[in-house]
Amino acid sequence: MRYPLRWLTASLLSLTVLSCAKQDNLPSPVAATTATGTADVSSAGFPEGFDTGTKTAYTTGSVTLGSGSWTLNDALLGNTTADPKTGAQSVRVRNVGSLTMNFNATTGAGVVTVQHAVYGTDGSSQWELWVSQNSGSSYAKVGSTITSSSATLSTASFTVNLSGNLRLQIRKTSGGTNRVNFDNVTMEQYGSGGGTTPPPTGTGKKFLFDGSHGELAGNADWVLDVNSGVASRYPTPAQSGITATTSETFWTGAVSAWGVALVKLGHTVEQLPAGTAISYGNSSNSQDLSNYSVFVVDEPNTVFTAAEKTAILQFVQNGGGLFMISDHTISDRNNDGWDSPEIWNDLMQNNSVKANPFGFSxxxxxxxxxxxxxxxxxxxxxxxxxxxxxxxxxxHNGATMTLSPTANSTVQGLIWRTSATQGNSLAMAASSTFGTGRVVIIGDSSPADDGTGSPGNTVYDGWNENVSHARLHLNASLWLAKLQ
Known part of the structure; x- marks a missing residue:
């Protein structure tokens, strides 16, 4: 992360080095064998964030949204502080109301996800997802009945796996006048692979970039792509459209250059949306870590739960790759009392698997x-x-690491402060193994920042600041995926 005044000070101290480095061009990623299978692709118009259109009354009526026309029955578009939402508004439903697509998704549906939460201080309610294959003449229930009991958005996932024309309907089934909010409906095309494809074993690997722990808080933008304030599972446009000449501006997140480069190398990238659980070994979660080779977490701003810490550590212990990026002390972007160095140290010190499993703090x-x-x-x-x-x-305002070979003999410093010896202190980047998995940490988010992000965010181009930044992140990604 950068503070402009401090960055100017650093620039004066290292002007010669930086000016020489910037004369070099970013190398094109070395070609790799294209991944087998089809890249995951969102259905046209999705994700639906309900941020366009206006409907202020519960009376049944249709409203034109980003994906198309929807009928809201005993439902409205809420934009108050009591409406849980990630953008400007979300759908608020009461009694046994519903929201229904008035158009067909023509490419079927693989996995559908829906974010949900109770309105304000209302009590819990239940709801269901229904699907029509005959333009709305009849519907069939998909998956389990979901209970909404928290005022914080969480994500429910449904494996639909139906081809042809489809319409979705979300039905509130219990809770009486208690209200439920729905936001960020995603729908992948049928046959695109999400949720049904096992972890890749060939050349092409799956990389999951976390967006569930405040990576968009404040001025942060540490995801691949943002649409209407949401980092949805599949960046848009679809990654199948990326070619050797595609610019990183293909997506809007501040680490889109990283993701685009991985796709050019033949890999698949996804994001873990806000409200989606981090799990390992949960077959009902289509984004369970077991479905990916590498989990990338760039500057988390909310602490991991006990269950999430166990999932992350077991993922690595059983062969997964974890890419950790920290930031400096006092970098709490959402003012919740936690900044990324504390969050990473909490993961490593306060968990049910092993204290200091990676051999660094x-x-x-x-x-x-x-x-x-x-x-x-x-x-x-x-x-x-x-x-x-x-x-x-x-x-540009980052944190260093202290290494502990006693805790993990595989820990290896990669780059140190200029004044440091190449030992256990003041490492700026490091790696280690744990179980059969691998870990890399970099102490600052600036080197991954590609300088282009969501509207209103101020970001800086660290990715192209010198040729080593892209090389470090891509080499480390491939090492974590056990490709080198």
């Missing part, structure tokens, strides 16, 4: 520095891999 410091104090061995494929040799790393 994040220091509560704040540094601005361009360092060339890098590991130079030719056998380390993070520092000298298929995407090129990494020779420097620039922090």
């Amino acid at each position: 994040v220091n509560m410091d704040n540094i601005v520095e361009n360092s060339s104090n890098a590991l130079t061995t030719s056998t380390n494929t993070i520092m000298n891999g298929s995407q090129g040799r990494v020779s420097q790393l620039s922090f």
Whole structure:
């Protein structure tokens, strides 16, 4: 993360190094075998965030939304502070009301997700997802009945797996006058692979970028793509449209350059939306970590729950890759009392699996520095891999790490502060293994920032600041996926 005044100070101290580095062009990713199978693709018009259109009364009526026309029965579009929502508004339903598509999704449906929460201080209610294959003449229930009991949005996932023309209907089935809000309905095309494809074992791997822990808080934009304030599961436009010449502006998130580069290398990327659970070994969760090779978490701003910490550590322990990105101390963007160094340390120290499993901790410091104090061995494929040799790393307000080989003998510093010896102190990036899985940590979000993000956010181009930043992130991604 950057603070402009501090960045200017750092620039004056390292002007010569930075100006030389910026003369280099970002290398094109080295070609890899294209992943087998079809990339996950959202149905046209989805995700539906309910942020367009106006309906202020519960009386049955139709409203034109981003995806098309919907009928809201005993439902309205709510935009008050008591309406849980991620954008400007969400659908609020009472009694046994419903919301129904008045148009067909012509490419069928694989997995459908719906975010839901109770309105204000209302009590719990239940609701169901129904699907029509005959333009609304009749409907069939899909999946289980869902209970909404929290005022915080959570995500329910339904495996539809039906081809042809489809319409969705969400029915509130209990709770009386208690109200429920619905937001961010996603629908993947039938046969696109989400939720039914096992973890990839060939060249093409699946990378999951977290968007569920405040990565959009404040001025943050640490996701691949944002639409109407939402980081939905599938970035749009569909990644199947990415070619060798596609720009990172294809998507709007501040780490879109990273995601686009991975797709060019033949891999698949997804996002974990806000309100979606982090789980491992839960077959009913289509975004369970077991479905992915690498989990990327860039500067989390909300603490992981006990269950989430167990899931993350078991994912790594059983062979998964975890890419951790921190930021500096006092970087609490949502003012909840937690910043990313504390959140990462809490994951590693307060869990049910193992204390200090990775052999490092994040220091509560704040540094601005361009360092060339890098590991130079030719056998380390993070520092000298298929995407090129990494020779420097620039922090614009980041944190360092302390390594503990006693806790984990595999921990390895990769880049250190200029003044440090290449030992266990003041590492700016590090790696380790745990069980059969792998971990990489970088102490600042700035190097992954590609300089283009959501409207209204101020971001800076760290990805292209020097050639080493893209190389480091891509080499590390491939190492975590066990491709080098």
